[in-house]
Amino acid sequence: PKRRDGIVIDDNWSGYSLDLFSYPSHYAGDLDCVIVPHGVIMDRTERLARDIMDDLGNKDIVVLCVLKGGYQFSADLVDKIKVLSCNSNRTIPMRVHFIRLKSYMNDKATEDLHIVGAEDLSFLTGKNVLIVEAIVGTGKTMKTLLKHVEAFKPNMIKVAGLLVKRVAQNSPWLPDYVGFQIPNRFVVGYALDYNEYFRDLNHICIISESGKLKYKV
Numbered sequence: 246p247k248r249r250d251g252i253v254i255d256d257n258w259s260g261y262s263l264d265l266f267s268y269p270s271h272y273a274g275d276l277d278c279v280i281v282p283h284g285v286i287m288d289r290t291e292r293l294a295r296d297i298m299d300d301l302g303n304k305d306i307v308v309l310c311v312l313k314g315g316y317q318f319s320a321d322l323v324d325k326i327k328v329l330s331c332n333s334n335r336t337i338p339m340r341v342h343f344i345r346l347k348s349y350m351n352d353k354a355t356e357d358l359h360i361v362g363a364e365d366l367s368f369l370t371g372k373n374v375l376i377v378e379a380i381v382g383t384g385k386t387m388k389t390l391l392k393h394v395e396a397f398k399p400n401m402i403k404v405a406g407l408l409v410k411r412v413a414q415n416s417p418w419l420p421d422y423v424g425f426q427i428p429n430r431f432v433v434g435y436a437l438d439y440n441e442y443f444r445d446l447n448h449i450c451i452i453s454e455s456g457k458l459k460y461k462v
């Protein structure tokens with residue numbers, strides 16, 4: 246695999262048993278396995294920060310964090326870029342902006358995608374934009390968002406996606422910076438939720454069937 250592909254997690258990888266890690270006991274029974282442990286997320290994010298620094302060093306960027314799921318990844322990625330900026334000759338002056346997208350109910354995408362807080366992005370005109378998103382599934386959400394951002398004529402748009410799911414149909418659209426490619430299962434943790442639960446879990450895990458039932462709306 247090329248560097249661009251990120252870490253590819255195979256469909257038949259059964260994950261780590263939850264018994265091998267610590268996690269909040271209020272989620273006991275709600276999870277099948279750990280698919281990406283928190284430490285591995287941090288290590289991969291550190292390298293993504295370096296790749297971003299190599300490509301964009303000395304450019305001003307606006308980090309566009311896609312809420313809510315992207316808050317943890319954005320915060321950690323920005324932290325790692327800050328450390329690199331302190332310790333090398335090249336730096337990346339960063340601004341951070343938040344937009345909120347909402348498209349999921351239970352584990353199914355809903356038809357209407359709402360962009361909250363993106364009314365006026367005219368300050369992006371002529372800027373270098375780094376969109377930071379926790380997970381890309383079909384890519385529909387990202388395509389909608391990209392079209393919206395492009396309309397404000399930024400100088401450049403790059404996308405960092407921590408996770409990309411291998412969805413069956415069509416060839417995957419890949420962000421410029423990919424953390425992991427994962428099987429097409431519903432994942433939670435590291436700020437990714439299921440009906441607002443599991444954001445307070447630091448590993449990326451696969452939710453169990455009983456977990457889905459318990460937190461169904």
Ligand code: 5GP
Nearest residue numbers: 380381382383384385386430431432437438
């Ligand atoms: P897409 O439009 O690419 O199919 O879906 C992207 C959006 O769906 C993401 O922004 C994310 O909010 C949500 N999403 C897709 N797959 C998952 C998943 O496995 N877990 C969680 N928590 N959200 C997901």
